Amino acid sequence: MAKGQLEKLKIIAFKNADYSDLPNEQQTYTAMLNPETYTLDYKVEYQDGQGQGASSAQQKFTVTKPKEANYELLFDSSGVIDGNPRESIEDDINEFRDLLLKYEGEIHEPKHFQIIWGSLTFKGRCTGLNINFKLFNSNGKPTRAICKVSFIGSVDDKLRTAEEKKKSPDMTHYRTLKAGDTLPMMCYKIYGNSGYYLQVAQVNKLSSFRNLSPGTEIFFPPLKKNTPVA
Numbered sequence: 001m002a003k004g005q006l007e008k009l010k011i012i013a014f015k016n017a018d019y020s021d022l023p024n025e026q027q028t029y030t031a032m033l034n035p036e037t038y039t040l041d042y043k044v045e046y047q048d049g050q051g052q053g054a055s056s057a058q059q060k061f062t063v064t065k066p067k068e069a070n071y072e073l074l075f076d077s078s079g080v081i082d083g084n085p086r087e088s089i090e091d092d093i094n095e096f097r098d099l100l101l102k103y104e105g106e107i108h109e110p111k112h113f114q115i116i117w118g119s120l121t122f123k124g125r126c127t128g129l130n131i132n133f134k135l136f137n138s139n140g141k142p143t144r145a146i147c148k149v150s151f152i153g154s155v156d157d158k159l160r161t162a163e164e165k166k167k168s169p170d171m172t173h174y175r176t177l178k179a180g181d182t183l184p185m186m187c188y189k190i191y192g193n194s195g196y197y198l199q200v201a202q203v204n205k206l207s208s209f210r211n212l213s214p215g216t217e218i219f220f221p222p223l224k225k226n227t228p229v230a
Contacts, residue, residue, distance in 0.1 A: 009117035041068040066153035075145045088141035100126040124151040173220040183209040
């Protein structure tokens, strides 16, 4: 981007869940004005395991909900903003609505989206569009509107499964030690239990787990949750 050029928020539509569409297959909406604010909403759900008659109980993790994003976007046909006066914003609004919500027969569902603006890159699906018409011409046609758009984060199943497997203690891991790393600490990060450090030291044929040099590559074998801790 050229120095001093205003970067506009873009909403890019994709038919493929892995966002692999060719450039000429993509549809892009570019904001007339960037939103003043936007919100990102993160939620984690827990289950109340409290039994009858108990005073309290530890909340048990259930699921991390997909993050949500909400934007307010301005549409205006008066020409005040873009110098291109038009009779109405109806065509612009209808095109925007179809981009976000229209059922695509080829994929049997609405599109997937990538929202790009500054440091923000959000991938997800549109869950709602609220249109608030603000100004009208003498014929009663709308000339200005605020569109409130909601998205929910979405990841392709193959990408999600691959990422989850990378984090699983049942998978093989290689780690290069950094200054300050200890074997018990690394075991806790990978397995969720620091007590496996003796098994890891044995697998790597380490004479001592206390004096490990930074840069040493350690093999962390797959361990099931029921593997006994030495």
